[in-house]
Amino acid sequence: MIPVQRAFLSRAIAARLFPSRTSLRFNSSILSLVEPPNYSSDDVDRDATDKLPDAKFRSCCPGVPRAGLFLLVSVVQRTLDWTTVREIRFAEAAGAYGFPHAVEAFSMLMGVFSSAGMQREIRLLLAGVLSFVRNVDCDLLVVLSAVVLHAGGSLSSLNVYGTAILLLAEDSMIEHALEVYFEAKRMGLPIGAPLSNLLLKVLVRSNNSEMAKDLFNHMKICGPKPNVYSYTIIMYMYTTQDILDINEASKILDEMEMEGVKPNVVTYDTYIRGLCRAGDVKSAKEFLQDLQSRDLPCNTNCYNALILGFCREGELEKALSVVQEMKERGPKPDVHSYSILIDGFCKSGDVAKGSNLLEEMLSNEITPTMVSFSSLLHGLCLKGEMGCALSLFNQLSGQGYAHDLISYGILIDGYCQLGDLDGASRLWQQMIQSNFVPDAHSYTSIIFAHCRNGCLKEALEQFEFMLYSGVMPSVVTCTLIVDLFCKQHRMLDAFAFLDKMNEWGIVPNIFMFSVILNGLFKEGKSVYTWGVLGSMIKKGIVCDVVIYSILIDGLIKSSKLEEALKLFAGMSKVGLVPNIFVYTIIINGLCKIGRLPEALGLFEEMIIKGFIPDRIVYTCLIDGYCSRKDMKKASELFDKMVHSGLVPDAHAYTCLIDGYSKIFMMETAIALLDDMLKMNLCPTVVTYSVIINGYRKLGDWDKAYEIYKIMLNQGISPDSVMNLSEISSFST
Template sequence: MRRMCLGLSTKLLNISVASLCRTRQLEKAEAALIDGIRLGVLPDVVTYNILITGYCQVVGFDAGYHVIHRMKEAGINPNLITYNSLMAGATRQGSLACCLDMLDEMLGRGIVPDVWSYNTLMHCFFKMGRPVEAYRIFREILLKNISPCQATYNILINGLCKNGYIKNALILIRNLKRQGYVPQIVTYNILMNALCKLKRWKGIMRLFEEIRELGIAPNAITYTIAMKCCFGSRRYKEGLQIFFEMKSRGYAYDLFSCCTIVAALVKSGRRLAAERCTAHMIKIGYDLDIASYNTLINWHFKEGKLEKAYNLLGVAESRGLDCDIYTHTILIDGLCKAGNFDVAERHLDHMKTMGFNCLVASNCFINGLCKAGYIDYALQVFNASDTRDSCTYSSLVNNLCKQRRYRLAAQLLLSCIRSGMKVLKSDEKNVIQGLTRLGTLYAKRFKLQVRISKLLQY
């Protein structure tokens, strides 16, 4: 009876420690452990494994590994879960050496690694950009007659996709299906997301049809990825069809899905449909985040409705939402398009005082001045700016060429190259063509300077 009570108390101690670790309250978890020991409730290997996971997640691998010394002092031997937790902590930290050390230490203690040990090691190799070694781990799993689980295949496919081997991942999934493997929706989401980044719309649609044929229920992520790719490929009609299918079949869709729809409708010029979708979002009780407000503010600026845009900004701030860098950049871009350059410049200065990275906003301001014909004003802002990139130079060079100020454009382009930035071929071509009009000698001299400047960068 006493043994049963002790076991139950240890179980309750473990639940308490686990709850505190999950909420990142490690000090309270340690206090709970000390209180338990004072009351005569002794921790077991599970207690220490929970602490190891907590320390690895909150502090780091070294803090987690230190718990092993405490286990030894308490006369408790580490087990398979102990080392799997430490390997996961090392992987999260991006330390392949520590992950391999834990595997060696595990083997040295006579502990046989399981599928999760190899899954973690494979994931670590992929994370460190070493897909060849990661695939060798997968082959090792098969050679050791360890049965791979769904997570094994998902880690393998995700790792291949993230390291640029999407074609190999697709071939692998086809081969596995022939051998009777049934992919999960998570697996398809991984593949679709990788194809979406490459804007391979047809490939995503093929996978989407395959999901339907297999009778696998798509989730909100599946639909959102498909919609995002359709809209990114300017397939607005197909994207909207997917959304309405998602809605009509009762699938759960989240705020991100709705914002994706609104952004696509705005880009395609379907103002009334965007308004209806926004009203629907509010009706069903979604609390719009700052990204949603950014989309709507940008839309109103494009429509030339400055007052409505500022009203929306006021609503966002009244709800306690802090404007981010995108909000300020959208405002500056909208003000420039409306010709309110004085207000835009004051807002840019305000951004700087708030400590934001103003590069994109500054580029919008300079580009707006150039398009309005205030090229000298744009040059003053450029010279006073501390942050520049190739887009900053490109905007000025392009507009200087339009005004036939080719020599100044050539100087800026050379300055950009000497700063180690890449220049657009179209800008270089425009400058050369302009200098040729002034005389072939100017163009030849510029070509030579460009060649020398590029060589000096290597």
């Protein structure tokens, strides 16, 4: 007897079931072999099949016998051969034989595999049905009822509905999953906590926080009772950046204690990370210490969360002390502990400490990963030490470490930040030869370098090559191009580029709009800014302090101070608090037109609100009072600035020197010039010009000429600021 190969049988059956549409015929001998089993089920209504839509699927194949798919069922029932079934797609079956018949046959197949305990095959079959159902106008619950009915008692309602919930949730069909879930609960099916938790997890991961809360509350009221995993999922929801509500997260811990649910190490780790994300690293450390004192579960991940929290806050010594505590008391630091620390020190510019930590890892027999080395590479690039970075890069290759896009991208970006396009190009070619496909970040680094050098043509060529290579630019990449258009006074090209962005599906963000608004003001086209602002608001982007500062600064420079003041006053109405930059812009604008009492009032208001004045805002006021020849007030502000710990710069001294020169107090002006030189501050041509002009107006041409020679000896040449008649008089 010749054995029949299963693969051959599979192909034969598939060919018989799906011939060309012109030859869909079944002879009586084949049909006589098919005896569909008489399945029944008490779990669902018997009229479920009658409710299934036949729609256009059966009409496309007139004359097809209803029993066609039962040949497949009959063969599988005898052989349990999955290879026979997997070649048949539900959509094809529905198209060939009609939707109801396809559902009936596939349900029978599920029943057959269920009897054999082949759960994977059941899931795959049901997934095919569900995938098809979501694309047609069909009642999902009716289909599931029909599946239970035609599975012939081999599949329970709980099995079918539970599997459907699982598949729909995994496929992110959340609304459908919830519909089946609540129908199963209505039917009284014992849906357990694992399935409920899966739904909770999917809802949280997809940022459906309100639906997650509703489901969690439903579990508490109607069951299944939330377990430690349920609470941990909700804890995660409250401790992520999207929501970040530490008060609610703390309530979850309290509720767990009240309900007798013991948190596990993941729960505690999640809570600690939440505290650190909220910037409360001190409380996170106290919480971890409390866990230790009560001998509650905590592991390396909990400590790593704390290390990361301190590093993000810039408290690197405290992060280091956590690692030291781990070494002394346990659990021992792992590769992640050291990698977080290395990254923190390297980002702060202390690459030497990062390197020492790497050596400590090796001495403790902890093998560094490319993540650890990437932090060192990044640190070296930040310091501009590209030779050392490249040497380490090559050394790692020799030690068997496999470079990835990230490590290549770090070095390419490092070269680009320094404007070294030749170095970046060499790494780029090496990356291509290593069979890496450049990503958006790599292209953006090169485009940034061209934009930084003002090379618009080259930046656009690189951008076009990026599109040609099938890499979608990010909004950051596009912002670089638009910014260069604006800087080169090509606003029309900038707006044309924005239109192209819309075609590519790239949505401008607030940084893009800030660049456009800034460009319009600098071009003197403030009238168009309000249209851009309206477009931004329509896209759902809310104005922030940066946008307000651009608008206020632009209006002041456009001689529209009153409009700027109205905007400034309106910030509080939209819940925005002006920062020190906004205050400085307004104060400077008021000083320029002599409204010094108002400027001083805002200065005092700024201090009351907790802002610490910087050198810039002091200098604005000093310049304003000097311009009005109120040297007493200007000197008071200068002394106040010095006493607050701020070191005056050349501009601040020049303002005072100018003020005293205007009232012909030349000895004081010269004393201030001497102070500048003692502080190693370099006077500018403006500094010398105001002194020369003061002596000239007094008629003391000898002194004026003496200052002029000092200026020339210091390598400072006269410019347009200095009156031509002054220069000609010195040269005669």
